[in-house]
Every structure is written in structure tokens, then in C-alpha cells.
Amino acid sequence: MKRKLKTPLLIMICCLLGVGAGAGNVSAKRASDSYIYSYWGDAAAAPAAYVATEWISGSDLGTGAFQEPSDLHVTADHRVYVLDSGNNRIVVLDHDLKLVTAVDSFTREGEPDAFLQPQGIFVTDDGEVLVADTGNKRVVHLDSDFELIKIIDSPESELLQDSFRFEPVRIVMDHAQRIYVMAAGVFDGFMEFDAEGAFTSFIGANRVYIDPIEYFWKQISTKAQRSQMVMFTPTEFTNLDIDSEGFIYATNGDQWGNNIKKLNAQGSDILRRTGYSDPQGDILYVSSEGPSRLIDIDVADSEIYSVLDGKRGRVFTYNGDGHLMYVFGGLGNQLGQFHTPVAIDRIGEDFLVLDKALGEITVFRTTEYGRTLNEAVKSYYRGEEETAFALFNRTIAMNANLEFAYAGIGKALLRQGDYKGAMVHFKRSLDQKNYSKAFLLYRKEVMREHFPLIMTMLFLAGTGIFAVSRIRNVKERRKGASA
Numbered sequence: 001m002k003r004k005l006k007t008p009l010l011i012m013i014c015c016l017l018g019v020g021a022g023a024g025n026v027s028a029k030r031a032s033d034s035y036i037y038s039y040w041g042d043a044a045a046a047p048a049a050y051v052a053t054e055w056i057s058g059s060d061l062g063t064g065a066f067q068e069p070s071d072l073h074v075t076a077d078h079r080v081y082v083l084d085s086g087n088n089r090i091v092v093l094d095h096d097l098k099l100v101t102a103v104d105s106f107t108r109e110g111e112p113d114a115f116l117q118p119q120g121i122f123v124t125d126d127g128e129v130l131v132a133d134t135g136n137k138r139v140v141h142l143d144s145d146f147e148l149i150k151i152i153d154s155p156e157s158e159l160l161q162d163s164f165r166f167e168p169v170r171i172v173m174d175h176a177q178r179i180y181v182m183a184a185g186v187f188d189g190f191m192e193f194d195a196e197g198a199f200t201s202f203i204g205a206n207r208v209y210i211d212p213i214e215y216f217w218k219q220i221s222t223k224a225q226r227s228q229m230v231m232f233t234p235t236e237f238t239n240l241d242i243d244s245e246g247f248i249y250a251t252n253g254d255q256w257g258n259n260i261k262k263l264n265a266q267g268s269d270i271l272r273r274t275g276y277s278d279p280q281g282d283i284l285y286v287s288s289e290g291p292s293r294l295i296d297i298d299v300a301d302s303e304i305y306s307v308l309d310g311k312r313g314r315v316f317t318y319n320g321d322g323h324l325m326y327v328f329g330g331l332g333n334q335l336g337q338f339h340t341p342v343a344i345d346r347i348g349e350d351f352l353v354l355d356k357a358l359g360e361i362t363v364f365r366t367t368e369y370g371r372t373l374n375e376a377v378k379s380y381y382r383g384e385e386e387t388a389f390a391l392f393n394r395t396i397a398m399n400a401n402l403e404f405a406y407a408g409i410g411k412a413l414l415r416q417g418d419y420k421g422a423m424v425h426f427k428r429s430l431d432q433k434n435y436s437k438a439f440l441l442y443r444k445e446v447m448r449e450h451f452p453l454i455m456t457m458l459f460l461a462g463t464g465i466f467a468v469s470r471i472r473n474v475k476e477r478r479k480g481a482s483a
Contacts, residue, residue: 044401049326049370052336056361061099066359074345083121120170132168155199172242203267206235243299251294275322302381313338323404385412
């Protein structure tokens with residue numbers, strides 16, 4: 001009896017393991033280093049939207065080599081703040097990427113104080129600087145002259161466990177001066193602090209994902225074996241950024257769910273995912289490598305956002321609907337490739353990528369194709385239909401594989417009232433939802449335009465049917481009378 005039970009059990013286990021092992025088992029080969037994904041999920045070659053032009057190191061700036069830098073932030077006036085963690089300092093550059101100053105200490109209660117292995121930095125529009133001073137287990141808030149405003153030490157709250165240790169690693173602040181902290185080992189979401197620095201709540205916790213295979217083994221294991229297994233806990237966030245409207249964009253290490261989120265004030269994810277596939281980095285990869293591990297995110301205007309894949313060193317940029325715009329970067333030893341990328345940010349239309357191991361910043365300048373595509377998306381976002389129409393047509397001329405650009409043209413035509421033209425472009429982009437919308441509007445337009453003719457034809461048809469019916473009845477009555 002036992003042998004009969006073992007056979008189907010083994011078959012079921014093998015099937016489960018086969019499903020798990022086969023996930024993502026696809027080719028990662030591509031025709032070029034610059035690519036996009038098609039509607040069908042295939043990688044298609046694309047022109048380079050960005051090209052690397054130079055490396056910048058601490059030695060080049062005259063400040064001495066960077067030691068394991070961990071973060072950078074670019075302000076609205078294009079000042080660059082580099083967090084040189086190994087040297088416990090902040091290095092500030094101007095818009096030309098020339099040295100402005102280096103700050104390694106501040107004054108606290110009349111005494112000098114310093115950072116210890118800081119991991120995250122954020123600068124407000126007013127130039128106030130917030131540092132996740134990880135080694136000192138605190139957040140340091142400085143003004144634009146690097147004078148101390150306040151320090152946030154380990155908070156006390158009923159929401160925190162007795163064993164909680166405050167180790168902030170990333171940080172942002174909104175216009176209401178609420179501070180959001182990503183802390184190491186915290187699975188409940190981001191820690192929210194009010195303007196005075198008091199802890200108020202957690203926001204945006206990731207959902208718990210239960211691996212069915214792991215769950216199955218737990219059900220058939222002994223109590224001692226279960227105690228050695230991984231606990232089902234929410235996924236930690238890996239980074240965050242905040243846009244001009246106060247929405248938090250975040251990345252996490254969840255390889256099963258949504259690893260990019262846009263959180264509103266209530267912590268709900270409102271990221272639009274109406275592209276050909278959900279924004280997640282690479283969707284083609286060999287199973288031995290696994291999916292992308294997103295470790296940083298940068299939000300530009302017009303809801304354009306970029307994420308950094310720490311596993312493969314690539315930067316993926318999406319529009320507000322979740323369509324992949326372009327990809328650049330990679331791991332290697334050449335200009336434009338990285339060893340251990342940790343942070344990205346935009347300086348105008350260009351990109352800066354910080355490499356922790358090499359202690360260098362790689363500068364990426366936009367190409368004509370990249371500038372045209374960026375401006376096309378921004379023009380559509382601003383409601384400038386004619387400009388968006390022209391720019392999307394220019395991008396298609398440079399890259400016929402950019403399928404979502406046809407949808408962009410279709411949307412521009414839709415706003416202009418050219419429903420028939422919109423249908424043609426939505427069909428080319430395989431955008432069924434917007435095609436249906438354009439079709440309904442086109443049908444209404446046709447009905448409205450030809451309504452008098454249609455009603456006249458219906459009236460004449462009805463009159464004709466009525467006349468024929470009367471004549472037939474008269475003939476039948478006469479025929480009956482003569483009989």
C-alpha cells in the first residue's frame with residue numbers, strides 16, 4: 001500500500017519542481033546591446049538612446065579616490081551630491097561636474113560630528129540635505145550650508161519590536177517635510193516620520209508571497225525541519241525616489257510580484273502597467289541567472305522613470321503607462337559598462353551611474369534618437385498632440401521596432417478627433433483597448449455624419465415595405481372576391 005502511494009507523490013513533486021525550474025528558461029541572446037521588447041515578448045534591436053562619454057573619479061576631481069560610494073542625488077539646478085561612504089563624506093559637483101566642495105563633518109551642540117558608513121542621500125529643492133547615516137544608526141538633516149537642523153535617532157513606538165535596530169539605508173522627503181526611510185531588516189514598508197522627526201507609521205508594505213513548492217515541503221516536514229526553513233515574510237524594498245507630486249516610486253527584490261511600485265499617500269500601489277509586459281527589467285533570461293534585481297529608481301518629469309538592474313548592470317526606462325522606452329548599460333570593463341553599479345540619476349537629459357567597486361561615475365549623454373523619444377513622450381504627457389504626433393513619427397523613422405510609438409501617434413490622433421487614423425495606428429501597435437475606443441468613436445462619428453441619409457433610407461425602405469404590403473393585401477382580397 002505504501003509503495004502505491006509513493007509513486008503518485010513522487011510524480012507530483014517532480015512536476016512541481018519541473019515547473020519551478022523551467023520558469024524563465026529562455027534565451028538571453030540579443031542582436032545588439034540596445035534593445036526593446038515587442039508585443040510578443042521578443043527582444044528587438046533598437047538604436048542607442050544613450051552613449052557613455054566619460055568616467056569621473058574622485059582623483060579626477062582632486063578630492064582623492066572615492067571609497068565604496070553608495071548613492072548620489074542630482075538637484076533641480078543640476079548640482080550633484082555624491083555620498084562617498086568609505087570616506088564618510090559628501091562630495092558636491094556643479095552642473096559641469098566640477099568639484100564645488102567636500103563635507104565630512106558638521107557641528108552638533110558646539111562639537112564636531114561626523115558620518116559613519118552613510119548609505120543614502122537626498123537633497124530637497126531648497127538645498128536641505130538628508131543623510132541615512134547607517135553606521136551611526138540615525139538620519140542627519142542639514143540645511144543648504146550643511147548646518148545641522150535635526151537628527152532622527154532610533155524611534156520608539158508600539159509598532160516596533162523590542163529587538164528593532166534602526167539602520168537607515170535610503171531616504172526621501174516630500175514637500176510637507178515628511179521623511180520616508182528605508183531601513184535594513186524592515187519588512188513592514190517604509191518608515192514615515194513627520195516634520196519634527198517623530199515616527200508615525202509604516203507605508204507601502206509588500207505582500208507576502210508563498211512559494212507553493214516551499215509550502216508543500218513545509219506541510220510534509222516535521223516540526224524540527226520546519227524550524228530550519230525560510231519564513232514567509234514580505235519582500236524588502238531595495239530603493240525609493242519621490243516625484244514632484246509626492247508619489248513614492250520604489251523597487252523591491254520580489255521576483256514573483258511587482259518589483260516596481262508607485263505609492264500614494266495611503267501606501268497603495270497605483271503604478272500603471274498597461275505596456276506589453278509589466279515593468280520589471282529583463283523579461284527574457286536564462287533560468288540559471290534569474291530575473292532582474294532592481295536596486296535603484298529615478299523619476300523624471302512626465303512620469304518617466306528609470307530603474308537599475310544590479311544583476312546585469314542595465315538601466316531600463318519606462319513611460320507612465322509602463323511601456324519600455326530604451327535600455328542601456330551592462331557589466332564589463334569597457335566605457336558604458338560597470339562592475340558594481342549602485343545608483344542612477346538624471347542630470348538634465350543625461351544620466352549618471354555610480355559604480356561602488358570602481359569608485360567612478362559614468363556619464364551617459366543622450367543621442368538624437370533618445371532626445372526625440374523623450375520629448376515625444378513628454379509632449380504627449382503635456383497634451384501637445386501635434387508636437388507628439390510629429391516626434392513619434394520621427395522616432396518610428398529611426399526605429400520601426402518601437403511598437404508603442406504607433407500607439408502614441410494613435411493617442412495623439414484620438415485627441416485630435418481623427419478616429420479613423422487612430423484606429424490604423426492602434427492596429428499597428430496591437431493596442432486592442434484603444435483600438436476599440438477609437439472604433440466606437442469612429443462609428444458614432446459615421447452615424448452622426450450620415451444620420452439624415454440613414455434615416456431617409458430607413459423611411460423609404462419602411463414606406464416601400466408598407467406599400468408592397470398594401471398592394472399584396474389588395475390583390476389577395478380581389479383574388480378572394482373573384483373566387
